[in-house]
Amino acid sequence: MANDIIPAPADESLKTWGWVSYILHLVVAVAAVVPGAYVSIGLLLIALVMDLVKRDDAAGTWQASHFSWRIRSVLWAGVLYVVTIPLYLLLYVPGWIAWALISIWFLYRIIKGMVRMNASQPMEPTNVV
Numbered sequence: 001m002a003n004d005i006i007p008a009p010a011d012e013s014l015k016t017w018g019w020v021s022y023i024l025h026l027v028v029a030v031a032a033v034v035p036g037a038y039v040s041i042g043l044l045l046i047a048l049v050m051d052l053v054k055r056d057d058a059a060g061t062w063q064a065s066h067f068s069w070r071i072r073s074v075l076w077a078g079v080l081y082v083v084t085i086p087l088y089l090l091l092y093v094p095g096w097i098a099w100a101l102i103s104i105w106f107l108y109r110i111i112k113g114m115v116r117m118n119a120s121q122p123m124e125p126t127n128v129v
Contacts, residue, residue, distance in 0.1 A: 017050060
């Protein structure tokens, strides 16, 4: 019967949401690093909203750290881009270098998160002494 469909466990559902979010972040991060590649900031905003909405569902799981990791990555990158706008507008080359470094840092964080998500590991160790 059609009503006999067994829903996927919450853990797998959260992992799927996480992968979709990481892929959206990755598309934006790669486009930020590759010269001439432009992707809508809308993809990043969609991923951010997804993470904000689903974060509470992940509370108490290993995946909660991934939601926080992605949210912090976007917020910090946004703050760094905004802070360096005057540098970019006044002195093009130093501003371009600053934005390139921010973009590489953001790409690193997304790839690191994807690697740990693939291994089903949280972002921060929970038993740090």
